[in-house]
Amino acid sequence: MKRRFPIQVAAALLGGLALGAMISRPARAQEPIRIGWLSSLSGPLSTSAIAENHGVQFAVDELNKRGGINGRKLELLTRDTAGDPTKAVNFANQLAHQDKVQFILGPVNSGEALPAVPIVARAGLPNLLVTALEDLTDPVKYPRAFRVIFTNEQWIRASQNYSINVLNRKKIAIIGDTTGYGTATVKRSTEMLTALGIKPVYTVLVDPNRTSLNDEMTKAKEAGADVVMPWTASTGLLARILNARGDMQWNVPVIGHSAIMTPAIRGLLNKPEYWEQTYAAGFKNMTYGADGKLPENTQKLMEAMRTRLGGGPIDFSFWWAAVGNDLVGLIEHVVKTAGSTDPAAIQKALENTRDFKGYFATYSWGPKERNGFQDSDMVMNVANSFKDGSYKLAPGQ
Numbered sequence: 001m002k003r004r005f006p007i008q009v010a011a012a013l014l015g016g017l018a019l020g021a022m023i024s025r026p027a028r029a030q031e032p033i034r035i036g037w038l039s040s041l042s043g044p045l046s047t048s049a050i051a052e053n054h055g056v057q058f059a060v061d062e063l064n065k066r067g068g069i070n071g072r073k074l075e076l077l078t079r080d081t082a083g084d085p086t087k088a089v090n091f092a093n094q095l096a097h098q099d100k101v102q103f104i105l106g107p108v109n110s111g112e113a114l115p116a117v118p119i120v121a122r123a124g125l126p127n128l129l130v131t132a133l134e135d136l137t138d139p140v141k142y143p144r145a146f147r148v149i150f151t152n153e154q155w156i157r158a159s160q161n162y163s164i165n166v167l168n169r170k171k172i173a174i175i176g177d178t179t180g181y182g183t184a185t186v187k188r189s190t191e192m193l194t195a196l197g198i199k200p201v202y203t204v205l206v207d208p209n210r211t212s213l214n215d216e217m218t219k220a221k222e223a224g225a226d227v228v229m230p231w232t233a234s235t236g237l238l239a240r241i242l243n244a245r246g247d248m249q250w251n252v253p254v255i256g257h258s259a260i261m262t263p264a265i266r267g268l269l270n271k272p273e274y275w276e277q278t279y280a281a282g283f284k285n286m287t288y289g290a291d292g293k294l295p296e297n298t299q300k301l302m303e304a305m306r307t308r309l310g311g312g313p314i315d316f317s318f319w320w321a322a323v324g325n326d327l328v329g330l331i332e333h334v335v336k337t338a339g340s341t342d343p344a345a346i347q348k349a350l351e352n353t354r355d356f357k358g359y360f361a362t363y364s365w366g367p368k369e370r371n372g373f374q375d376s377d378m379v380m381n382v383a384n385s386f387k388d389g390s391y392k393l394a395p396g397q
Helices: 007-024 046-065 085-098 110-123 152-166 180-195 214-222 235-247 263-268 296-306 318-338 343-351
Strands: 033-039 074-080 103-105 127-129 145-147 172-177 202-206 227-231 254-256 278-283 378-382
Touching (some): 033 085, 046 296, 085 110, 110 127, 110 145, 152 180, 152 378, 172 214, 180 202, 180 227, 227 235, 235 254, 296 318, 318 343
Parallel strands (some): 103 127, 172 227, 254 278
Antiparallel strands (some): 278 378
């Protein structure tokens, strides 16, 4: 005779087995937040990218030590584009469609960003930009692309204002490189001067690997220039401009791209004094005050990173590390605000971000505004005043 178990007993047994399985099996960890990082860590435009990478890596590691974001660890997928637009495009596709990242940081220069940003936009991913070119922040074309650094126009405007209104130099020679960034910046710089009623006395585009700028600088001098404005992120090219000026014994200010302030320049100069009378747009949070001190938050980050960077004086422009740190800090901010990594929710969280205080700057965006950096965070620096990662304020401000 078969015995029949009551339904209640069977249910209890099954429930007990299920509960036992749940207890015996470890809880499944939450999926990580996957971040794609497009950075030119090698090649002629690598100086600033390497410094940014220090900040990104540090911020990811510190956040993961604290448990991640809402219990989710961060997984950083770094791709070295080597400054090559083709590699940037290929890696953007890979990160978006194969690696299935939730965010993409970069690319870090305009020549790569021009073809890569549309790919990220078509994939519908949030994209935090580290490039100054205006064309890439269009809320209609690229609704989820938000710029974290200054615009190219802010940079140009600060440099032109310093030349024209502080130094009273209006005979301007413009030298740019042949990258997408250099070409676009020379064009925009010329347009902005024209709007002020000033026509450059000399303009030229050169390959960033050009070994000598003697001919170009001689032509600029013969054209009557009383200031030279170089627009390139290549430290090698910038150093060759300064060497040509020094070898010619031409006493003319050079004002332009902030890469001209990087410590790497010093080792590329024929003589240390060739760095005199050189200025570039810098940043309030990364500039020594009259008391010789940096802002408190900047100093705190610097000391936190110092051990990881070798323990001694910081030998690169620290603002790039601060930018890298802010990229990750902004991801933490918007994921917590949105409550998820849903792209539409992240876009809304970024659009509603006001006065987010980062280490590099204070950021604000809006439904129709994709440039988060404020004019008030920009100053002019003395190029050869580098000390422990930061700079002195240029005279006359």
